[in-house]
Ligand SMILES: *[C@@H]1O[C@H](CO)[C@@H](O)[C@H](O)[C@H]1NC(C)=O
Ligand SMILES: *[C@@H]1O[C@H](CO)[C@@H](O)[C@H](O)[C@H]1NC(C)=O
């Protein structure tokens with residue numbers, strides 16, 4: 001009825017073992033906790049690990065134009081978020097990460113694929129253009145480890161702008177309006193959705209068009225000029241998920257007017273903006289109906305003000321500037337545990 005001696009011995013031995021294992025794991029796990037979180041409870045997404053300066057190689061200046069790098073800890077207001085940026089390729093082997101701008105590398109996949117790369121060095125695909133204006137996307141499959149774009153589901157999300165929650169509600173001030181509808185357009189494509197929509201809209205409401213081949217408008221006069229308008233046509237050059245650019249964030253919102261948007265569907269805009277902060281062309285059956293609505297709204301001061309009420313709590317901030325974007329990458333690399341995966345279907349994802 002008793003267990004044989006051997007079995008009892010075995011049980012004794014494994015009890016000893018178990019004690020050892022327990023003791024070891026208590027010591028080891030506290031060591032782990034201490035070494036991973038040297039300052040107690042860290043918020044993993046906010047505080048840079050260690051504060052070591054990371055070297056980030058920018059493979060080319062985006063579109064070939066240089067700019068000044070900034071100190072990310074200052075720009076982001078995050079102490080310890082230090083990165084040393086360089087475009088000097090002799091740093092390639094020692095760089096903690098490499099950022100490659102799509103337009104400047106998409107013509108030569110072979111050359112990139114041949115580079116001897118460190119297995120631990122993530123390559124970051126950077127692109128702010130929409131799929132319609134990104135050639136050779138499929139040539140970029142299986143080269144990168146992280147994505148960086150205006151798409152919200154990028155590893156490193158770099159939007160053209162975003163809303164910032166104010167600490168205190170602010171009184172709303174609306175710039176004085178003396179004109180009706182403005183549009184600034186530089187890339188005029190006769191067959192594009194936005195130009196065809198404009199051609200229809202102008203039959204029913206006057207639209208002042210600025211930009212190349214239209215009324216010239218200097219950059220430093222842009223916001224002051226647009227702010228006089230009751231509405232601004234924030235028409236994107238192509239329609240893609242999350243592709244909402246400075247046409248909305250700067251031209252329309254920073255100038256203090258109401259954007260009339262043409263881009264992705266309304267529910268996509270509503271992931272970035274309150275529903276009553278913009279007018280969507282899809283809300284109307286035709287350009288004529290939209291025009292009628294704009295006339296009504298322009299004459300209804302109370303209803304017009306309704307489109308500004310969100311500004312009591314939020315302010316639009318611009319995400320433009322390459323230096324700022326690079327700092328978002330710096331922050332990501334500092335704060336996110338490496339979980340790099342080869343981006344195998346970049347084209348399929350981005351399209
Ligand atoms: C970069 O900084 C230098 C010195 O502060 C300044 O003269 C130059 O205009 C800046 N360049 C750009 C592109 O902002
Ligand atoms: C690039 O880095 C190398 C090695 O660090 C250095 O010798 C070289 O002068 C640098 N080139 C430029 C243009 O700064």
Ligand SMILES: *[C@@H]1O[C@H](CO)[C@@H](O)[C@H](O)[C@H]1NC(C)=O
Nearest residue numbers: 106107108109110135136139
């Ligand atoms: C696309 O890639 C091919 C082959 O690498 C290249 O010949 C072509 O110039 C590239 N197109 C663009 C627009 O870069």
Ligand SMILES: *[C@@H]1O[C@H](CO)[C@@H](O)[C@H](O)[C@H]1NC(C)=O
Nearest residue numbers: 119120142143144145340342
């Ligand atoms: C990055 O992606 C490349 C190409 O897909 C792959 O060979 C490499 O192992 C990946 N590196 C990391 C750190 O995940």
